[in-house]
Amino acid sequence: MKNPSVRVARWSAHHPWRAIAGWILFVMACLLAGMSVGGKAATSADYRVGEAGRAEAYAAQGGLEQRALERVLIAGKGTALDRTRGTAVAEDVRTRMSRLPEVESVAAPVWSADGRAVRVDVTLKGPELDGRKHVDPVLAQTAEVRKANPDLAVDEAGGPSISKDVQAQRGGDLSRTEVFALPVTLLVLLIVFRSVVMAVVPLLLAVSSIAAGVGLSMVASHVFPDAGVGTNVILLIGMAVGVDYTLFYLKRDREERARSGGTLSSAAVVDLAAATSGRAVVVSGLAVAASSATMFLADDVIFSSLATGAIVVTTAAVVSSLTVLPALLAKLGTRAGRHTPRPGRFTGSMLGAVARRPVAMLGVAVAALLVLAAPMTGMKLTDVGRETYSRQLPAMRAFDRVNAAFPELKSVDQVVVRADASRQAEVATALHALAEQVRSDPLFDGRTRVRVSADHRITMLEVPVPAYPSQKRAQDSLKSLRETHIPATVGKIGVDVAVTGDVARYADYPEHQKQRLPLILGALLLVTFAITVLAFRSVAMGLVGVVLNLLSAAASLGVLVAVFQHRWAEGPLGFTSMGSVGSRVPLFLFVILFGLSMDYQVFTLSRVQEAVRSGVPARRAVLDGIGTSAGVVTSAAVVMMTVFAAFVPLHLIEMKQFGLSLAVAVLLDAFVIRLVVLPALMLLLGDAAWWPSRRRPAPDRVTLPVG
Numbered sequence: 001m002k003n004p005s006v007r008v009a010r011w012s013a014h015h016p017w018r019a020i021a022g023w024i025l026f027v028m029a030c031l032l033a034g035m036s037v038g039g040k041a042a043t044s045a046d047y048r049v050g051e052a053g054r055a056e057a058y059a060a061q062g063g064l065e066q067r068a069l070e071r072v073l074i075a076g077k078g079t080a081l082d083r084t085r086g087t088a089v090a091e092d093v094r095t096r097m098s099r100l101p102e103v104e105s106v107a108a109p110v111w112s113a114d115g116r117a118v119r120v121d122v123t124l125k126g127p128e129l130d131g132r133k134h135v136d137p138v139l140a141q142t143a144e145v146r147k148a149n150p151d152l153a154v155d156e157a158g159g160p161s162i163s164k165d166v167q168a169q170r171g172g173d174l175s176r177t178e179v180f181a182l183p184v185t186l187l188v189l190l191i192v193f194r195s196v197v198m199a200v201v202p203l204l205l206a207v208s209s210i211a212a213g214v215g216l217s218m219v220a221s222h223v224f225p226d227a228g229v230g231t232n233v234i235l236l237i238g239m240a241v242g243v244d245y246t247l248f249y250l251k252r253d254r255e256e257r258a259r260s261g262g263t264l265s266s267a268a269v270v271d272l273a274a275a276t277s278g279r280a281v282v283v284s285g286l287a288v289a290a291s292s293a294t295m296f297l298a299d300d301v302i303f304s305s306l307a308t309g310a311i312v313v314t315t316a317a318v319v320s321s322l323t324v325l326p327a328l329l330a331k332l333g334t335r336a337g338r339h340t341p342r343p344g345r346f347t348g349s350m351l352g353a354v355a356r357r358p359v360a361m362l363g364v365a366v367a368a369l370l371v372l373a374a375p376m377t378g379m380k381l382t383d384v385g386r387e388t389y390s391r392q393l394p395a396m397r398a399f400d401r402v403n404a405a406f407p408e409l410k411s412v413d414q415v416v417v418r419a420d421a422s423r424q425a426e427v428a429t430a431l432h433a434l435a436e437q438v439r440s441d442p443l444f445d446g447r448t449r450v451r452v453s454a455d456h457r458i459t460m461l462e463v464p465v466p467a468y469p470s471q472k473r474a475q476d477s478l479k480s481l482r483e484t485h486i487p488a489t490v491g492k493i494g495v496d497v498a499v500t501g502d503v504a505r506y507a508d509y510p511e512h513q514k515q516r517l518p519l520i521l522g523a524l525l526l527v528t529f530a531i532t533v534l535a536f537r538s539v540a541m542g543l544v545g546v547v548l549n550l551l552s553a554a555a556s557l558g559v560l561v562a563v564f565q566h567r568w569a570e571g572p573l574g575f576t577s578m579g580s581v582g583s584r585v586p587l588f589l590f591v592i593l594f595g596l597s598m599d600y601q602v603f604t605l606s607r608v609q610e611a612v613r614s615g616v617p618a619r620r621a622v623l624d625g626i627g628t629s630a631g632v633v634t635s636a637a638v639v640m641m642t643v644f645a646a647f648v649p650l651h652l653i654e655m656k657q658f659g660l661s662l663a664v665a666v667l668l669d670a671f672v673i674r675l676v677v678l679p680a681l682m683l684l685l686g687d688a689a690w691w692p693s694r695r696r697p698a699p700d701r702v703t704l705p706v707g
Helices: 004-014 016-037 050-061 083-098 128-148 159-193 196-220 230-260 266-298 301-322 324-336 345-356 358-378 394-405 421-439 472-488 502-536 539-564 585-613 618-645 653-690
Strands: 069-076 103-106 117-124 152-158 411-418 449-452 458-465 496-501
Touching: 004 016, 004 266, 004 301, 004 324, 016 196, 016 301, 016 324, 050 411, 050 458, 050 496, 050 502, 069 083, 069 128, 069 159, 069 394, 083 103, 083 117, 083 128, 083 152, 117 128, 117 394, 128 152, 128 159, 152 159, 152 394, 159 196, 159 230, 159 394, 159 618, 196 230, 196 301, 196 324, 230 266, 230 301, 230 324, 230 585, 230 618, 230 653, 266 301, 266 324, 266 502, 266 585, 301 324, 301 585, 345 358, 345 618, 345 653, 358 539, 358 653, 411 421, 411 472, 411 502, 421 449, 421 458, 421 472, 458 472, 472 496, 472 502, 496 502, 502 539, 502 585, 539 585, 539 653, 585 618, 585 653, 618 653
Parallel strands: none
Antiparallel strands: 069 117, 069 152, 103 117, 411 458, 411 496, 449 458
């Protein structure tokens, strides 16, 4: 009873209706709190990183920051556009847009170089990220113009309309994911427990934990702003850990119920389950939360949002497993049944082979993981640009047509200078020299534009580049600006200067992630080691845990690179390869995998340690402990893989990469690491696996474990 989880579970078991009502009230309170304060969305300033971010901060100081911009394109349908007609339609667009309260300004019509199309640029009011909230009236007016001119091609594209379409597509994808994942998860649980009641319980607790997590994340967003990805990770992690923790608890409850032959009361059975699996759930939850917290070290609003979502939903899942679950088990009693997940023939065969030839099996497994990890050495990290979005979106098809007519709009380099207003003339001279150099450089479009803030402290030179940010020409243009042209001109006058724009953002964000990855990986290794050592009083198992996590993460990254950096899987998985991996994927994979793999690690090692402490020889303890836990670990892994794999059919390539890498990582962790590598290592280490702890003598009588 010194174990807090036992005290909480005992109270819940003896007061089931109070515990159930308390959990329902807790979930409702979380949701109401979230809805009452609302979520705080990240602003443009929250996304700034690297030199590009510094330049954006300079621009914002002078009111020159990027605005929400829509472009209306007018062209002929298969024929040249009459200039008089095109000008009249463009003026109609200007008049319509100028009347809208959501519009700040409308630029004069601009004709394409070949004279076949004309465009009108419309700037919306408010910050750039708020554009999609105000774009509907603008789209409606464009539709009216299109309707009034059926013989012309009238399109609209821009950041707000693209963002609106992408968000709608992602919402639809996630809805389909839920529709797929929930029934499949229920089916797996039915197979595992052979009971409708006990299959529904983990699902209900996972869903309620997700609901609580959503509410808590809205409150937390006032400290860590939501970048729009918090709900995604709450769904992803909530289903995984929610079902996992419930499975661990149910497994032990059924074992104790079957072992007692019905002689123990439901409350007593819950006590036994809480003292063992309840403790494992707490340690696992702590591991996931601590691992997720390392994402705050990324110094990036997206990862802060991911970390917040993962922490709150994991906490909610742990609370549900220690409160309402014992209450439900006590209330259901014998109706929960006595069937428990047991190792099948495959699991038994694998453990048998490992027991007979631990060295050979360990060598084969590690070699296979290293082969899978090999492609990781050629991994290329890039940001996920707009050109990777699905062309099923109307805004993206319009985006392609606008860029085809006006190639100079594909990307823009922006040189931002900050200096005292008294130096404006000196800055203007230096930027003029820079513009002259750029015009003679074939990497650029040849056109430039200078903008100056009202207080004359901030000056921006815009240089169009007729290439998408991911293309070599665009990347070379940025390198040429930063390393050659700027040092030879503006760099000589001793002012603050930085480059931003589409290309700079594309280049600087992955570089920022690369710089942060070693720090976060080091923190992850330290967290994994520390939690394992504290939980099991074993330095040896702490080191083993670190090595195993690195192996499974490296192998899954290797598979990810092999699939997404090349073209052979484009058809089956429905994507167009961008020749790289999204810069956020490796970091997210490492963090989430390290946290979730601790679920299996803690549950498996807890069973082995129980046997060791009761005096069972080390070899027998390993085989019995891993064999006993194999059924539930395999079942939990199947559920996890189902949830993660459901993200692979999504349209956004980054979500595909997240889903595939995590599904592969869980598969390898459950079936290779836990069934081959871990038992082989522990068999070879023997009693040394628990160093520096000493084996405890077998007890004279059976007592309730206290963790």
